[in-house]
Amino acid sequence: MIVKRLSQKLGLVMSVLLCPMMGTNTTLAKEFLPTDINHNSSIIEEPTNLGMNAITPVSELSDVSADDWAFQALRSLIDRYGCVTGYPNNTYRGNQALTRYEFAAGLKACLDHIYQQNVNSTTNSVSANDLETLQRLQQDFAVELSTLTERLYNLETSTTQLESQQFSTTSELEGEVIFALSGVQGTERADGSGEPIDDNLTFGNRVRLTLETSFTGKDRLQIRLQGRSIPEFQDATGTQMANLGFDGNDDNKVEIDELEYRFLVTPQTQVSLGTVGIGLGDLIPTVNPLFSGSGDGSISTFGRENPIRRQGEGAGIGISQDLGESVNLALGYVAIDANEADNGILGNDTYAAIAQLTWQPHEVASLSFTYARSSNSFNTGTGSELTSDPFNRDAEDVMANSFAAEASIRVNPEFILGGRIGLIQAQAKDLPDQPNANILTWAMVLALPDFGKEDSLAGIIIGQPPKILDNELGTDFEDRDTALHLEAFYRFPLNDDIAITPGVFVITNPEHNDDNNTIYVGTIRVTLTF
Missing domain, CATH: 2.40.160.10 (Porin)
Structure with missing residues (x-):
């Protein structure tokens, strides 16, 4: 019963983020991410029904430093599940601050990896504490994850179009x-x-x-x-x-x-x-x-x-x-x-x-x-x-x-x-x-x-x-x-x-x-x- 309940909760987390258009590659290159964000909230589209009082907190626009709870939580998940590989200079294991989009890329890769592990396994390997951590991280970075998903989809669409229209492979x-x-x-x-x-x-x-x-x-x-x-x-x-x-x-x-x-x-x-x-x-x-x-x-x-x-x-x-x-x-x-x-x-x-x-x-x-x-x-x-x-x-x-x-x-x-x-x-x-x-x-x-x-x-x-x-x-x-x-x-x-x-x-x-x-x-x- 406990395993079933944990699986349902994890599925709920994933359903918000994952969609059929996204793959499960855990080595997303940093150069495809917007690293020059100038902390201007106008780049984020707010839902139209929130009104003028729904202002995004400054803390949600700032970079994620190594001392932040979110950074340490993600690093802990990476160590336990090995869910992020191939990033240059051990990006998510170092002490260098990341933009919120860079951090969201690592979070997305970790969610994909854990999801696939549980899909391919007969038992649930995610603890209740880790599930709650994933839920909180997903909620705190929902805007960045959504934007990242859309941009990657557009990139994949453009790549497919270029491959189909290219003059020659050689x-x-x-x-x-x-x-x-x-x-x-x-x-x-x-x-x-x-x-x-x-x-x-x-x-x-x-x-x-x-x-x-x-x-x-x-x-x-x-x-x-x-x-x-x-x-x-x-x-x-x-x-x-x-x-x-x-x-x-x-x-x-x-x-x-x-x-x-x-x-x-x-x-x-x-x-x-x-x-x-x-x-x-x-x-x-x-x-x-x-x-x-x-x-x-x-x-x-x-x-x-x-x-x-x-x-x-x-x-x-x-x-x-x-x-x-x-x-x-x-x-x-x-x-x-x-x-x-x-x-x-x-x-x-x-x-x-x-x-x-x-x-x-x-x-x-x-x-x-x-x-x-x-x-x-x-x-x-x-x-x-x-x-x-x-x-x-x-x-x-x-x-x-x-x-x-x-x-x-x-x-x-x-x-x-x-x-x-x-x-x-x-x-x-x-x-x-x-x-x-x-x-x-x-x-x-x-x-x-x-x-x-x-x-x-x-x-x-x-x-x-x-x-x-x-x-x-x-x-x-x-x-x-x-x-x-x-x-x-x-x-x-x-x-x-x-x-x-x-x-x-x-x-x-x-x-x-x-x-x-x-x-x-x-x-x-x-x-x-x-």
Whole structure:
């Protein structure tokens, strides 16, 4: 008779709290609970028939400390019945105060556990004193338990809906849209034509859709579609030094822009294979990644990365090997037009290969040394016209050896200094005496992450676009002066999905010729991600 009466009382307690929509999981994660309650009673819906005098006592809104009766009672129940497990840092056994919702989560888990024990047992294992304790706790925290039940039900409903509507269990679809309002200012074009610079404002866009798939959890297949209509300012200014870092005009024709598959051979070895849109820079790490993104980094082509990484794009293969915790060796090979029968991969006379050793002895410092060898693909798209063709259009077989070093140091979390230098030694193999030309580039960068707002970035770049220092073909094929690239931009996030980046860069002595007037390039880049 006593056992029956205790079971009835316990059932009455449970019937108030439990409902079919709730499961019996006793490891409810704390992050799903409202931990930022500001003790404002307006968040609790009072029954409409209580009147103005039914004011919730302050004691019912305050946190539950370890000294409170309720806290000690629940801890005692946990010790006897083992009804709460999996909470971080032994939440309900420590001395840290809990919000009323955190406490209610533990109480709910304990009630579920005890209820299931008695449902699955022929005898009642709950004492009369514990039953009374449960009744009192349930009454004192009735509002929180009810709110918690409703929120968990809504969460489970949303999760079920997401699972039924998800694109794929192994694939993710991501998108990026760039809108750019851009313009250029100057007097005359830098190509010696004497024509004025086209200084009209332009408004263009670039759209990318990326499908990422993993088959094993340790690999990634990336297929990227792209359509764009952003003019290259080389056409308006007479120099490729003025090009934006996200330009390109395909009349918004959508095509596969990148196709790559990466997988781990061992935990320290990664292999990359790509047939479309693979550049040398995609196969090696970068020491200054805050500037390298076309949608969220530098606004100029020159500012994004060391120009020697821009020698060639096509089908490629790369291997990244960790040599310990702080050293990485990356190798890459890119063949241009490898899908054509008369070119292929290994027999192709237009290719580029790269090797880079990256050293990161500490989280605040990184250093890399790079070597690249290219055949008929050393044009970086960032220097003077002579650097694109230093041998007067007479050479059809040009080999180049490139050397570079890059460094970055985080002075503090909001102040990062970086620098890079690159040297390209080009040789015309099919000209008499096989003349050489040496091309130099360098840059200093300053990054200010979280400048003014979290996830923002202020960036400053000062550098020299690729310049021919000397040329054995003759002094007429050397850059006689020095151009400087001066850039500043500020990426300001409106929210997690939208960022606005106003920026400007200045080219002094364009084409490394002080007879040319300074060129100014400005843009407002709006990047939407989804």
